[in-house]
Amino acid sequence: MSITEGFIEVTGGNVWYQKHDSNTDKAPVIVLHGGPGSSHYSLQGLRVLAEERPVIFYDQLGCGKSDRPTDTTLWNLDRFVKELEQIRKALSLDEFHVLGHSWGTTLAAAYYLSESEGVKSIIFSSPCLSAPLWAEDQERNRKLLPLEVQQTLRECEENGTTDSKAYKDATKVFNKHFVCRLDPFPEFLKKGADYKNPEVYNIMWGPSEFHVTGNLKNFDCTAQLKDFNIPTLYTCGRHDEATPESTEYFSSLTPGGKFHVFEQSAHMPYLEEPEEYVKVIGDFLQSVD
Incomplete structure (x- = not known):
């Protein structure tokens, strides 16, 4: 197994990527991390998928190991779609699978609806396809x-004090229920906090997972899900903020869409049930080959 990494020039700066190559002729899978502004850090365990096919991670502009420009006009969906296309071209990806998690599913859907050529399949992991x-x-x-x-939560939102300690503490209770139920919270995840860029998240999404005020707040591609004519898998955790009801609804709108719930997970089944997650994702990718 070989690992290559480097930087790719995109609109606004350079993004860091890492390719785990299994030296097979199978189409690679490119992983779109959540956030916006989070980085690939928490998803790095998915490199085990490279036993079957190449796996490509990258940190979207503004976070992780990528450049962090201060131009706030860069933080919009259209530019992130163009960024992914610039990465595809730089890495000469003719055919590839897309695995998007959370906001990464928003990006995956928007990308497919504008640049569908070469996309063999999409995995919508804990999807946000309608803000x-x-x-x-x-x-x-x-x-x-x-x-x-x-x-x-309600008082802080009404008073405009969502940057207060009280709001952050209350948000942690929400996260323990619906984002990651592991107890204790993984130490390695705490280390990943430095890779995040809260400014990108706030501009595009808002002050918290559940208070949507950013420029994505009207995003909704449910009417276009009928146009996804490639193999598509929708997954979520039983306790996910991306609820099983909504995730199953999205899959029902997609021709031949597949649906899977990880019973012991919230929003991070790749950490909460890693073996099961890798098996489900791996089996789906193999079925597309």
Whole structure:
């Protein structure tokens, strides 16, 4: 197995990539991380998929090991779609699979709808394909939290104090329920915090997973899911903020869409049930080959 890494020039700066090559002739899978502004850090365990095919990670511009330009006009969906196309060309990817997680599924869908050539399959892992529907789901999820936590969240949002310690502490309770249920929280994930860029996240999404105020807040591609005419797999955790109900709904709109729930997971099944996650993803990719 060989590993190559380097930088690719894209609109606005240089992005870091890493390719794990299994020296097979199977089409590679390119991994689109969540966020926006998070990095590939938490997904690096998916390199084990390279036993079957090449796996390509990259940190989107603004986070991880990539450049962090200060031009805030760069933080929009269209530029990230162009970035992925620039990476595809630089790495000479004629045919490839796409695995998007969370915001990475938003990017994967937008990319396919504008640049479908060469995409063999898409895995929508814990998808966000409709920001309005996501926001509705989080309203329901919040009602499952302790009353005092709900109250703190609501008051901070109404008062514009979402950068306060109280809001951050209440957000941690939400995350423990719907983002990552591992207890204790993995030490290695805490180290990944430095790779994140909260500014990108705030501009595009908002102050938290469940309070959508950024420029993605009206994104909704559900009407186009009928046009995805390639093998498509939708997955989520049983306790995922990307709810099983919405994820199954998206899959039902896609011709031949497949659907899988990881029963012991929230939003990070690749960490919460890593062996099962890799098996499900690997089996799907093999079925497409």
